[in-house]
Structure formats: structure tokens, C-alpha cells
Amino acid sequence: MPRLMAASSHRVSFTLNGRVVSGEAEPRMLLSDFIRHVLGATGTHVGCEHGVCGACTVQIDGAPARSCLALAVQVEGADIRTVEGLAPAADRLSPLQNAFRDNYGLQCGFCTPGILMSLDALLDERPNVSEAEIREFLSGHLCRCTGYASIVKSALAAARQRREDRVYA
């Protein structure tokens, strides 16, 4: 790893939603700020900047992570996915996104991108996930609009849909 100088900017490159991207970042720049303001991918939102609310969750090499608790320079060479990478096409939602729309799993939509990134990873890892597991996993996210019930329903519906899609794939 190259030596980083606090007072200067460094070029950071990684894969974002399948495309190689790069930009200049001071060593102190948060990954969330880098993704949003340097790369212009504003779908990832910032809600607390101290790792509690989960709104800024992205996937780093397949694992959900708080982008407000990571520095841009830490993810050099990593594979990062954000909410912009979920839909198979601009006019077509993924099963998880569809489930959120069908079950009213969002209201203001500000916390939603982080929740989608966590659930996407969860459903990949545990296709037969239970409601209790979903609730436990979701407890790393704060949503103030929905009261969570519709989010849990969305996640369960998405898990069902993904299982069916696999059967018929």
C-alpha cells in the first residue's frame, strides 16, 4: 500500500457497480462522501456519520458495510456495489426492489438504499431466511417512516420471489 500524506490528495480507484472508477481523495475523506460527491453516485445516503443508522450501507466485496465508517483510500481496488447497481435495467426493478414497491416498504425512501444493500446481501447468503432473522439483520438500520412492518414483509416477499426465480432459472 502506498504511503498516504495527510495534507495531499491521492488517486483512488475501485469498481463501482461493475465499472472501474477513480477520483482524488484526501486520506481523511469518508467513503460515503467520495461516492456521493466525487463520483456523483448520490443514491447512497448519509444519515448519522457515526455508524448507527445504516443509511449509508454499501457492499464492499460482497459484504454490507457502513460507507460513513470507511475511508475512500481504504477501498482501493475493491469491488463496491451501491443501490444504483441493484436494478437489472434502468426501467426494470430487481425482485427485492419490486417487493419494496409492492409491499409499501418505503415512505420517504432516504434510509431505503442502505436497507436494500443489507437485505440483498442477506438474501444471497440465506435464501430461506426467516422473519426473525430478517428482523435481527434489519436492526442495524433505522427507519423513521414505516415502523418496519412493511420492510419485513418486503424482505420476505423478495426472498420468496428469489427462490422461485432460481427454481425456474
Next chain:
Amino acid sequence: MVAESETTAEPNGWVGRSIPRVEDAALLEGRGRFIDDLGVRPDLLHAAILRSPHPHAEIESIDCSAARAADGVFAVVTGADVKALTASLVVGVKAPIECWPIAIERARYVGEPVAVVVASDRYRAEDALELIEVTYRPLPAVVDPLVATGAGAPILHPAVKSNVIGERTFRYGDPDSAFASTPHRIRVDVHYPRNSCTPIETYGVIAEYDPGDNSYDVLANFQGPFSLHPVMARALKVPGNRFRLRTPPDSGGSFGVKQAIFSYVVLISVAARIAGRPVKWIEDRLEHLAASVSATNRVTTLEAAVDTDGRIRALAFDQLEDCGAYLRAPEPATLYRMHGNMTGAYDIRHVKIRNRIVLTNKTPTGLNRGFGGPQAYYPLERLMQRIAIELNLDPLDVIRRNLVPANAMPYRTASGATLDSGDFPASLAAAIDAGKLGELIARRETARAAGKLYGVGFASVVEPSVSNMGYITAALTPEERRRAGPKNGAQATATISLDPLGAVSVQVASTPQGQGHRTVLAQVVADALGLRPQDIRVIADVDTAKDGWSIASGNYSSRFAPAVAGATQIAAMNLRERLARVAATQLNVAPADIVFAGGRVAARANLDNALPFARLAASAHWAPGTIDSDLGQTIRETVFWTPPELTAPNEADEINSSLCHGFIFDFCGVEVDRLSGAVRVDRYVTMHDCGRVLHPAMVAGQITGGFAQALGAALFEEYAYAPDGAFLSGTFADYLVPTSMEVPEPVILQRESPSPLTPLGTKGVGEGNCMSTPVCIANAIADAMSLTSLDLPATPTKLAALIHGRQNEPRVKS
């Protein structure tokens, strides 16, 4: 008002169906347009705010020289700069106090802005904050509202000579005679805590100043009420037309909280003026928790005169409202929002109220979901339980004996509100039946037999919606009101436009923060014009320079469904009527025989005699000569609607504080863990009558979301202060918001009693559970633990101390 037969003209209409939300695709794909996601000018600068670490201190000096010299810094703004360019924000009581968006010579709460740095980026702005040298002389602080009223308490605003900056007493009926002639006096004492619904998106402001015409142009995720527009313009010392305020298309929750951004709009506007460039400020979470806004905390003594059968003859409220360090507009509105319905769902004719407003060294207060409801209903519904216990009655019988009977509707309360519709006793009975109260009581008995602490609680409330802009003047005496002139009403507005291709656009000033306004209005207009929701495009964000708006605009007091959707319905029906007259000429039938359906406009008797809607709609653009000149244009229809029932307070201080009143009856079962004191909500049933339902899934979403916030308020959340004024809830690890692990799904039951006062028969539904749920859970905890009094939040620490305290008492051998 539109007749009911017209509103339901489409037998299989879109209204009343849970269609997918038009808002969702963009939000799910990361294409939302929240304030920090929008494009900005290339010369934009960024602000960071230095805040007081002291609850109360004289600011002896501020040395900004090092900060001004720092790399990337363009300006440093202090209280003196702000005072030179602005006027104090208007204060809502007659007292010699000022209210500035930044500390002027003295800081009065932890987190109060002291200086603003404007720099090339946020990181550099925050770096420079550390270079500002402020010399404080700490003063004694007061955080307890009762202590603040006492002699010898530190005085926040020396010009007033007291921390009590407003006091009024009210008397309705003959409460003294009722108290004298009734056998029982039952009383509760409540300290309601401070809390907030903490939207996950924080405040954001982007401001610029044009010195050429002395005007400000601001984008902020403000939620209204737009009565604060004139407050901001006056503070900035410009006419209203030189203060352009816009809101972004998306806003990440508000729940009332983004009302209080207005003081930061003034502050950042001044910073932009001084910096000579546009300035952006995005609040961070620590700033938000410490210093954005809070609901009021309130100390209430409520006493009832009660007959032996539990019938309440009179109520006496003594309310001490803590508004924090400054009285910020629209306060003291929290204290008066419920004034017309202080007797809740009950028929009580004799009421006296003493209201005092006190200032303490805490963050100033403002709107927060439920606004005044939790503070008022907590004592009232705790009292209902105490009456049952003290008179050895069934708590449900006490509620039943006092509910406003169905045949009394519309019912005028003692303090002047009109309860517009509903059958409260029938709703209560339906809830008990469908919600299976009997099973819950059996569960309690089983749990108790197993040695568990299990309780059942009840709450019944009326949920007010569509605030009367005049209710706040109840804070003034009738004489003061006469001098100030009447204030009343609540203008809602909607504009429907037809473009040259015949497509329909709707613009409203409702600034939603996730409530799906665009979807619902598309349903309403689609029904009126015989179209599909996807044919209607709705814009709900506001630009005060171009859009129709008034002081009541915005998203608060649950006014969307009754007032904004109602105004939209009127606009759509007006436009439809004029289009029908144009079509009648072309189809050679009478206007009354025109129907709008399936995207066509047809003669009722011969549906083949028809025009495509789009062709008819476009005709005013392409062939205005074909339209009868006395019809004017059929391009755009703007409606302003204010309900005539929202009159100003009268000489007797009676005030119809809200237009509509829904009914809620809740009951729940909770178990308190004997070891830890943790509360588990086992089952929660909530019955709502919010009038006609426009979109059932969204109504359920409002109820479930409000319930979760209320559960947080009941069990976890408090903006807590140490006695010395230190703020103790500065992170989301300290201010505990409930997660998916703590929030059960409530059982939602509904009845529909359409409001006779709104165009669609709708009432508000957004805030009810924030009013009913905290006290319902508290009543269940009190039942579980046999508590006489209980203040929120009912944290494990608080309850465990009560449990173990009793366990430590010496045991009596039997």
C-alpha cells in the same frame, strides 16, 4: 363544497384503492432528488457551524483571525454580523425577548450557533471551526421547568425579569361549581419528556444573495408551514417577493421537525450574503440531535371532578410548557394546537385551564409529530385509568360513560372545537370485538398466574387535523387580539394544468416527505377526469416565486388528505365542469349529459358520440376560438380553499383549533421483565376512524409508522439534560430510536365516518398514534406494576429501580 354524489361518480374509481406509488421507482433505484443530491452552482461554498458547549454563558470575545486566514476559508460569520444584517425572528407572545438564529452576546443552550465558517469544502470549514477562539463566561443554567419558574432561578432573558414569558387562564362552563358539587376529585401529575421524531435526512440549506436587487434565493428541505416565510423575510429585512424559497422534490422524513430549519435559512442566507457566493449547509446528526428542535416537555397537573359512577363533570388543567431557550415561531403553538379538544373524546362541559410558558437552557422547541397531542393526552388518559382504580370501576366503563355520544355529532366542545363526525361508542365496541380484548385479558391472567408482570392499557383520543391558523392567537388575550386583528382559516391550494398535447399536470404546495402525495392526487384527479393515475403528473414541491401558496401551505397538522387533496378535488371538478361545457357544444348535447371515462369524453346517452380527452383538453391551446368566450380559458385552474368553520377565537376564548377530528381507540398488552425492567409490547390494537380513506396501504403506513415513533417515545427516547445543562443524548447511541427488534406490528382496525366538512370526506391520519400510543403503553405498564404515577420514557433503568426497590422492602412473614 362538492356534493358526495359527485365525488363518487366513478363506480370503480381509483380513489380508495392501494395502487403502487409513483414515487417509488426512483427512490428504489437511487435516483431520489434530496437536497444534497441536487446540482449546484460552480461557485458554491460550504458552511460549518461552531456551537456553544455551554448551556448558559456570556460570550466575552470571539477571535476569528486564525480561522479567516485558514486555507480555503472565505468568511467567518458571528452574531454581531448577523445582527447587523437582520432583525430578530418574530416572537409569538407579548414579551420583551428576541430570537436570533445565532447567539448574540450570550449563549443559552448547548449547541446554539456561535459562529459560521464558509469555506471551499465542508472538511476545510470544519477545520477552521477549531481555529476560532471564543471566550465564554459561564452562567448558572436552569433546565427544570419548575425550578425555572422559582425565585432565584437564573434568568435567561434579563429584560423579562422572569423565565415565565406568558400566562393565560381560561374558563369554560362553570368548573368551580362542578368541582364544589361533585363527590370525587381525582388528580394526576405528569412530567412529559422532550423527544423528537428525528428524520433520517437532516436539515439542508443552499442560499444565495443577489446584491443587485437585494434578494435571497434559498433551497431548503423546509416542510412548512409557510407562515414562516414572512417570518424569514422580515428577519432578512426584505419584502416577501425578494425572498424566494424553494423545496427539493424529495425530503427524507420530517414529522414536523423540518419546520424549525427556518432559523438556519436565515443564518445561511446571511452567510451567503457576507461570503458573496452561494453557500450550502448540510446539518450533521450530532448537530441535529443537540440543536435542531425538540417537542416541548410539559409539566401538567390535571384534576377531575367525578361522580361515583365515573362520569367526569369538570376538568382543571395546570400546564407549564417548556419551550427551551427562545420562543421560536410558531411556538407557543404546541400548547394551543389542542386547545379546542382538551376534553379529548369526552363530553365534559366544565373546564378550566391555566397555561404558562417557561424558558430554560435547552434547545428551542417546535413542531414534532403529534404536536401537543402527546403532552395533552398523556395526563388525560392517565387520569381515566386513575378514576377507574380510585373508584373501583372497570376502566372501559369509565371511558364509555364519558365518550361523546353519536347522536351529539357534530359536537361542539366546551373550549370551542367542533367534533365533525363519528360514532365513538360504536368504534370502541368494534375494537373490543375485532381486536379480541377478551383474549388479551385472558393472556394477562395467565401471565400473572405464572408470576409475570403483565398489564393491559387503554387510550381513546380524538385526532385533530387541518389546523386553524388562528388558534395560536389564543395565546393572546381578547384585548391583544382585537389590537392585532383577526387571524383564522387555512388556505389550501391546488393548480391543474392542461398542456398542448392534452396531458394533465397538478401542482400543490404540500411539500411531502414520504407520504405519497403525488400518488394520491393522481388518483383523485384521474377519477374526476376519467383518466388513469399514470396519465396525471403531480408536482408537490414548492417555489414561492412561481407557485400558488399561502401561509397554511406545507405538510403538517395532517392536512394533506382533508385539505390539499380536497382543494385538488375542487380544482379538478371545476375544470371538468368547464370542459364538459366545451364538449357539450362539440357533441351537441347538454353539459349535464357529458361523462368523463376511459380517457374519453362522451354523451351519456350515446357513448359512441365522444371525443378523446386529450383532444378536448388541448383545444384551448390550439383553437381558443372554439371555446365560448364566457367560459374563459380551460388551460389552468387554480383553487384556494379555506374551510369557513375555521373562525378566529371569540371573546370567550372559544376556538375551533382544527377542522376535522378523527377518533382512535387503542388497547395493548405489555410484559415487564422482572429482572431487567424491559418492556415488551405483546399485542397492540389500534382502531381508527379517519373519515374516507383514499389509499388504504398509505393509511396503514401512516398508522404503523406513527405507532413505531410513539413506541420509541414511550420506552426509549428522551432529549435528556443533566441538571447543569449538559446535553446527554448527543448520538444515536444515546438517543435510542426503536429498531425492527422492538417494534411489533400493530393490529389496525378501521371504520369510516366521512367528514361533512371536507371535499372528499377525508380527515387527517398522520399523527394519531403519536398521541394515543405513549399513554396507552404507559397505562399498560402502570397496570402491570400497580403504579400510581409513571413518567416517560419507561426505560428498563427506571422500571428496574421500581421493581427492585419494592423487592428490597422487608418481607412480612405470613
